[in-house]
Amino acid sequence: MSRGYWGIAIWGSKDPQNLGTIWRTAHVFGAAFVARVGPIRYKHGVTPGRNGPTDTMKTYRHVPYLQFEAVGDLLEAVPFAKLVAVELDERAVPLGPFIHPERAIYLVGAEDGGIPADVLALADQIVQLPGSRCLNQAVAASIVAYDRTTKGSP
Numbered sequence: 198m199s200r201g202y203w204g205i206a207i208w209g210s211k212d213p214q215n216l217g218t219i220w221r222t223a224h225v226f227g228a229a230f231v232a233r234v235g236p237i238r239y240k241h242g243v244t245p246g247r248n249g250p251t252d253t254m255k256t257y258r259h260v261p262y263l264q265f266e267a268v269g270d271l272l273e274a275v276p277f278a279k280l281v282a283v284e285l286d287e288r289a290v291p292l293g294p295f296i297h298p299e300r301a302i303y304l305v306g307a308e309d310g311g312i313p314a315d316v317l318a319l320a321d322q323i324v325q326l327p328g329s330r331c332l333n334q335a336v337a338a339s340i341v342a343y344d345r346t347t348k349g350s351p
Contacts (some may be wrong), residue, residue, distance in 0.1 A: 201299030201350050202278070204230035204249050205338050206271060208316060209307035218335035219305075224256040226342040232263040234271050234304070235316075261295045271302065282320035283337055284312050289325035292341070297350045298322070305338045 205223050210216055210233065223231045265271040272280060279298040281288075283305045304320065306312035308331045317323065326332060326340055 198254055201301070203297075203301040203303065203345060203350075204228050204232060205339070205342065206232040206234050206302050206304045207266075207307075207334060208235050208268075208304055208312050209310050210308065210334055212334075215307075215333065215335040219338045220256045220260060220262065221351050222335070222339045222342050224260045226346045228260060228289075228342065230261045230263055230275070232265060232271055232302075234265045234268050245273075256340065266324040268316050270302070272319070275302055279321040280304060280319060282312055282317055282323045283307075283322055283326065283341055284317060285325055285329070286317065286323050289323040292324050292326050292344055295322075295324050295344070297348060299344045299350045301345070303338065303341050303345075305334055305341070307334055308332065308337075 205228055207216060207218055207219060216233065220231045263271070263274065265274070268280070272278070278300040279302070281298065281301050281303050283303055304312060311331070324341070326337055
């Protein structure tokens with residue numbers, strides 16, 4: 198049985214469908230929350246229940262969606278959690294042998310810009326998915342959620 202809690206946070210998302218897919222994935226794999234951090238890059242905000250074809254489960258009824266201007270605000274709101282950045286970075290550890298923290302916030306950057314260096318510096322750990330190219334934000338978040346679910350946490 199898995200212990201602790203975890204959530205998925207996104208940085209710099211450029212498409213609301215990414216958020217809809219991540220939100221649904223969070224529900225399916227048991228995340229405690231989904232959060233958006235930083236500026237919104239798409240014209241229309243996210244309206245619960247109106248995330249298009251990606252949210253067929255009405256996830257807003259089951260998983261909270263939080264919004265923060267800065268990562269520091271997110272860390273303050275979710276106490277005792279480790280910030281795990283999902284990023285292509287020379288300091289990153291591969292996802293395969295990665296041991297998930299008991300309490301975690303997985304921060305996933307947009308595929309066209311990643312996570313800025315000043316935000317990445319706040320991460321407790323950096324994990325990298327297999328491959329040398331970036332993935333779609335929703336795909337990357339889904340892989341990490343699946344990995345945590347299958348491995349569990351200490």
